[in-house]
Amino acid sequence: MIEVVKKEKIIEKIIIEEVPRCPECGSTSLKKDPARGEIYCENCGLVVEENLIDFGPEWRAFDYEQQQKRSRIGPPLTFTKHDKGLSTEIGWENKDFSGRPISPKNRFQLRRMRKWQRLMESSERSLIGALKEIHRMASVMSLPRNVQEVASLIYRKAVSKNLIWGRRKEGIAAAALYAACRQYGVPRTLNEIEEVSGVSRKIIGKYFRVLCSRLKLKLPSPSPRDYVPRFCSQLHVSRKVYLKAIEIINEVEKKGLFVGKAPAGLAATAIYIASILCGEKKTQKEISNVSGVTEVTIRSHYKEMVRQLGLEIDIS
DNA sequence: CGGAGTAAAAGGCACTT
DNA sequence: AAGTGACTTTTACTCCG
Numbered sequence: 001m002i003e004v005v006k007k008e009k010i011i012e013k014i015i016i017e018e019v020p021r022c023p024e025c026g027s028t029s030l031k032k033d034p035a036r037g038e039i040y041c042e043n044c045g046l047v048v049e050e051n052l053i054d055f056g057p058e059w060r061a062f063d064y065e066q067q068q069k070r071s072r073i074g075p076p077l078t079f080t081k082h083d084k085g086l087s088t089e090i091g092w093e094n095k096d097f098s099g100r101p102i103s104p105k106n107r108f109q110l111r112r113m114r115k116w117q118r119l120m121e122s123s124e125r126s127l128i129g130a131l132k133e134i135h136r137m138a139s140v141m142s143l144p145r146n147v148q149e150v151a152s153l154i155y156r157k158a159v160s161k162n163l164i165w166g167r168r169k170e171g172i173a174a175a176a177l178y179a180a181c182r183q184y185g186v187p188r189t190l191n192e193i194e195e196v197s198g199v200s201r202k203i204i205g206k207y208f209r210v211l212c213s214r215l216k217l218k219l220p221s222p223s224p225r226d227y228v229p230r231f232c233s234q235l236h237v238s239r240k241v242y243l244k245a246i247e248i249i250n251e252v253e254k255k256g257l258f259v260g261k262a263p264a265g266l267a268a269t270a271i272y273i274a275s276i277l278c279g280e281k282k283t284q285k286e287i288s289n290v291s292g293v294t295e296v297t298i299r300s301h302y303k304e305m306v307r308q309l310g311l312e313i314d315i316s
Numbered sequence: 317c318g319g320a321g322t323a324a325a326a327g328g329c330a331c332t333t
Numbered sequence: 334a335a336g337t338g339a340c341t342t343t344t345a346c347t348c349c350g
Contacts, residue, residue, distance in 0.1 A: 202327095205328090260329095260340070260341070261341075261342095262341075262342075265341090265342080283317090283318060283319085284318075284319070285317095285318075285319095293342085294342065294343055294344080295318095295319085296320095296321090296322095296342075296343070296344085297341085297342055297343075299319075299320070299321080300321095300341095300342090303320090
């Protein structure tokens with residue numbers, strides 16, 4: 001029992017505080033290539049030497065495959081199951097594991113354990129519902145498992161700090177997922193979370209702030225770069241466009257034109273420009289559809305960027 | 317249809333009272 | 334906590350090639 005609690009503390013620490021980031025572009029989309037024994041950044045392509053980054057204890061799973069391969073006794077600890085995957089039931093019989101009766105002295109203790117478990121069950125039932133909801137949303141948005149883990153963890157913390165009281169638990173679940181996405185540098189917009197959760201984005205935003213302040217979450221503000229991989233893959237553009245878009249964003253960032261603009265809008269615009277420059281033009285409408293940013297916004301940013309970067313664009 | 321452009325409404329944020 | 338104001342984004346629309 002004690003052992004389990006200890007382990008949980010360690011996991012919390014690792015997941016919350018040690019998300020490895022690319023030293024080049026700050027993205028968290030680092031991928032490990034086990035065959036080559038190297039770690040590379042999916043975002044900017046930088047190869048990070050393995051010994052430069054401390055990935056923590058041996059069991060730190062970097063991706064799903066790795067997590068599956070990791071040899072360990074029993075199923076892996078997870079936060080997405082209400083009992084963290086440790087399913088132990090306390091039976092009703094006063095018998096021990098070999099079927100012998102339990103001494104009266106221990107029987108008292110056993111009774112207390114049963115009572116405790118019943119108590120836990122009622123509060124955990126709502127937890128189960130919330131974790132299921134998180135799982136559902138994460139599945140619909142095809143988010144990686146890590147994100148789901150962190151969202152579940154944040155939700156647990158919210159429960160332990162009594163932040164659910166007086167709030168809709170779907171809202172907290174959505175906010176937790178939103179926070180987890182940002183934590184991992186794979187941000188979703190509030191609109192997207194709204195769509196999948198059915199909770200208004202105002203509420204999600206409000207709850208999100210509560211989570212941030214009460215749980216002391218230090219979340220990096222989303223960079224336009226974080227949106228580029230997803231938008232690009234949804235648009236089916238080549239890697240060339242993708243890299244060009246990143247390049248444009250770096251340029252724009254250097255000139256300090258970022259402040260006050262919505263990251264998703266900048267990402268969408270950069271991709272639009274990149275697609276034209278690479279001769280794989282996507283229409284503003286197409287980009288608008290996958291990014292949830294209006295064509296008008298893309299246009300105004302587009303004009304601004306072209307002017308500031310001194311790009312010459314042939315309309316063809 | 318794709319895009320440029322515009323006015324007005326709506327939204328979000330920092331700041332004050 | 335409500336109000337204000339500067340600013341961004343969206344809505345809805347027209348016009349052009």
